[in-house]
Amino acid sequence: MVSPSETRSADTDAMQVTHTNDLTSLALTCSALHGLAIPQMYSRFDIVWPDTLSSSDHPAGVDALSYGLATLVMGEDLFHELPPRRSLPCPHCGCSCLAPGREEAETLRRVRRGNYYAQYTRKFSVGNGPLVWVQEYAVTKETGKMLGTLVALAVARMVNLETFVWDMPTGVLRDVWIALSSLADRPGHESRLERVWVRWHDNSENAMRPLAGPPTASSVTLPETHAAVASATGHPSLVQRYGHVEYPSLSILPPLKSLSVLDIDEPSYLEEMAVLIERSRDRLKELRIGISAKAHQAPWLKPAGNWQAEQPSPISGVCGWPKSGGVLGAVLGRSEEPVRPEGASKAPASPGLHGATATATAEALSPLPLSTDSINAITVDMQNTHISEHSGQASEPKAPRESHKASPETTFAVSGDRQLKLETLELERVVLSIPVALHALDWTRLATLTILRCDGHEKLWRALRRQFSPSTSRSKHGRRGGSQSSSTEYQLRLKHIHTDAVSPYLLLFIKDTLAPNTLQTLFLHEAPMYDSVVHIDAIYKNAIRNHHLSLQKILVDSTQRSPGGSEMPSVRWYKWMFTRQMITFISSGRMPRLRELSIALHSRDWHYFIQRLPYMPHLRALHIPHIARPVHRDPKELAMLILDIVTIRPEVGITYVGVQNKCYEILEAKDGDPGEFYDTDDSHSEGFVPGGEEWAGSDTNEEESDDDGGASAVDSHSELSSDDRGSSDGEDSDLDCNKSRVSFRLREILFYDDKIAVFKARHGVL
Structure with a gap:
């Protein structure tokens, strides 16, 4: 019979060897196991x-x-190219030939x-x-x-x-x-x-360094792009543009499925990304773009106005920047061969990255953003679509659309086969260009969306809600004879949302655009320079309750943080502190798929919360970053209270507990371990490392109904408390004795950011 402790974690198995030290020992056993390990x-x-x-001076x-x-x-x-060793003279005759049998020995050794x-x-x-x-x-x-x-x-x-x-x-x-x-x-x-993730360094010092003398090894182009340098007469050469950065970089990589480039502070990095994204257009599924905290206010990163075309010498001081669509326009708006209608005159060449005499190789290395006409056409199209939705007249948007029909860039921008079919999009400190974002991406395929410290986020939620509002279809065959039934068809398939831009428009987007009980991950922060007007009850009503059957990971934290992600001393986190009514709901059995939880609590609700942990047996990781007016100030003492619940009810699956700035792992204690309830101080072990009105809380929550597919609190309590622990007459005393031997202990560890999503997301950065 398998004991409850043996089923606590799916990561451990007695038949598997997962630790590196064990694999090393296994490899030293014999040649057969060596080949397997x-x-x-x-x-x-x-x-x-x-x-x-760390106490050590050296890491x-x-x-x-x-x-x-x-x-x-x-x-x-490795050294086979070295000349053979000189043969020694024969000890018998003194000749230079090897002695008999010695040549074979030298060959075999x-x-x-x-x-x-x-x-x-x-x-x-x-x-x-x-x-x-x-x-x-x-x-x-x-x-x-x-x-x-x-x-x-x-x-x-x-x-x-x-x-x-x-x-x-x-x-x-x-x-x-x-x-x-x-x-x-x-x-x-x-x-x-398939996957490349790079975080760039602070290159501000090198950017100010003039390129003098011969180019260094880092600034010399590859042989196939060498001709492009010499042919770019009258414009800055590639050596002058890329002399202070490592070049080439991303542009020479093969097509990828996942690309993440963070802490960008150079335009060349974005230009290199554009080449790689275009090459990976039919394969790319994940894209992460992060701008450096020191450079995100730079003028060249902001989208140029519709009146401003790309100029060779803009006021930003960066050649070819700013772009019409900003960062998104430069990275997502490139086209290898724009489709031009027959008879259309060729547009004049843009004096952007390279001159008219640049070779084809140099043109391939420069991104082609959406033009100003394309941006205007898309904007007019969005406005007309919005008018037609409210007026109910389909004829209104036709004339403006036809006026831009002959634009080749517009043809590319709205073409569905040229859209990036991403499944994951994560942006940090990127000024959002809504026309580019809506038309360069196929939003119906997107499953994961992360928006952190991005200007224009409210416009994005409004535009997505307006464009992807669900349609209602009617069916002739209803439940009753002759009656019609209507069903709502949702276009978006978003399952994971992580953002620090929590506005009423976001909650309206989640409530109206996503199908109920489809959202699996909800991570909400407050941006460093953004004070959200949303209350915690609005988050609870519009997001958590609408997706209570599907939510697996929840993080709600209004902690004030610096631009770098570090926590700042303040009490702003009081705003999103969970109430007792919310605690009752999440622990009532109505959220059967909840695995990871990170919320702030009040000290008066702390014991009530841990008493209801047995009603969440599938919860794996728990993070309590803040407790208002705590009685126990030691995080370990609070973690020990959770350990007591796990010891009494081993079916509770909590394995990782984070309290304030400390993290612990709950392990099964071995027989005879004298320190089974104490920390082993193994801190580095395995360390891979729309606004809502206020309403009174109620424990009964009369608005809840039992037809939502979840069990009630009473049912959950009766089910979890019906385990047989032995009769009162002592017939199952042996069974009680065996169960009493199952005990657990705490081990202080680093936050497992690579294993637990709420731990990694608690920083609020990519």
Whole structure:
């Protein structure tokens, strides 16, 4: 019989070996197990930095970055190109020939100086860490150059690499990009690279440096783009434009399924992204764009007005910028070959990135944004559509649409086959251009949407709600004979929403545009410079209750944070503190799929909340960032109260508990463990690391009905309390004794951001 403790987590299995140390021991057992363990051990190369509060002056474990790479860069026959050793004279006759049998011995004796383990690596990941340690690996320093060379050598041997993650804001050396692009040039081997995540470094110092003398190794273009430099007469050459950045980078990568580029502070990064996105147009499913906190107010990043065309020398000082559609226009609005109607005159060449004499290669490297006429046509189309919806007359928008019918850019912008069919879109500090966003993306396919610190968010929610309002279809066959029944058809398929722009328009969008009980993830923050007018009861009524049967992960936090994501001392988080009525609802059995929860509570509701944890047996992770007026100020004491509930009711599936700034893992205590209820102080173990009116709360919640598919609180209580723990006459005393042996303990850990979504989302940044 399987005990409840054996089913606490789906990640643990007695028949599987998942820890690296266990795999290492297994590999040392015999050659057969060595062959089975090695591919698993080297399938991932993950570097996670320790916490800033580490007592060590030098970060422990960081040397694994260089030591691990040194293990992978040397192949078995790395030195085969060296000349053979000189033969020694024969001891018998003195001739230079080898003695009999010695030649065979020299041939058979081979010393292995390397390995072939890099071919098993499918994920290469370097995480972010404290700035005081990370900055030593910047590409502008000697250590960073050496690290980049090691990474390039290792990546070039990872022929089966699928994921490349560089979240360390140090910059990525040009050689690394060339190594990644070489994975698509292997004869008889297709590139398996699907996902690239890069966080750029602060390049403001290099941007101010003039390019003098011969170009450096980082600024020299590839051979196939060398002709473009010489032909761009009268305009800044590629060397002058890209001399202070690592170039080329993203533009030479093969088509991808997932692309994430964060902390962008250079226009060249966006231009390189545009080339790669266009190449991956038929394959790209995930896109993340993040602008640097230091550069997001720069004039060249803001969309140019409809009256302003792209000029070679704009007031921003950046050639070719600002774009008509801003960042989104530059990245999403590019077309390789715009479709022009027959007889249409060719539009004059734009004096943007390159001149009229630039070669085809240089044109391929420059993004072609949506033109001003295209933006105007789309805007008129949106306005006419909105008028027709309210007036009910279909003839109104026809004349303006026909007036722009002959525009080639408009044909591309509204063409459905040229839209990006993304499933995940995440934006940070991007000024939103609504016409570009609506017409460059196929929103009916989008499942995950993240909007953080983006100007124009209210216009986006209004435009999406207006364009994708559900339609009502009538059926002749109803429940009763001869009667008609109506059904609502929803166009959007959004399941995951994460935003710090919580406005009434957002809640109206969730309530009116998404089908009830379809939203699975709801993460709501408050932006650093945005004070939301939405109350917690509005979030509860319009979002949580409307999707209570489908919601799996909830985070509602109004903590005031700095632009970098760090928490600031304030009491603004009181605004979105959950009331007792809301606690009653989420723990009444009406949310059967809830797995992760992060909310703020009042101290008077704390004991009421933990008493109702048995009514949420499927909850896996719990995060309580704030408790108003707490009696117990120690986070561990609060976590121990949750541990008591889990010990008494082992069917409660909570494994990870985050209280304020501390995180704990609930583990089953071993027999005879003297410290089974105490922290083992293993903090680094496995550390991969529309407005609403106020209404009175009611525990009974009379508005709730039992026909919503969920069990009531009474039913949930009776079901969970009906377990047989032994009769009163002592017949099942042995069973009671065995159950009493099941105990649990707390272990303090780092927040598992890579395992628990609410832990990762608590920062409010990408």
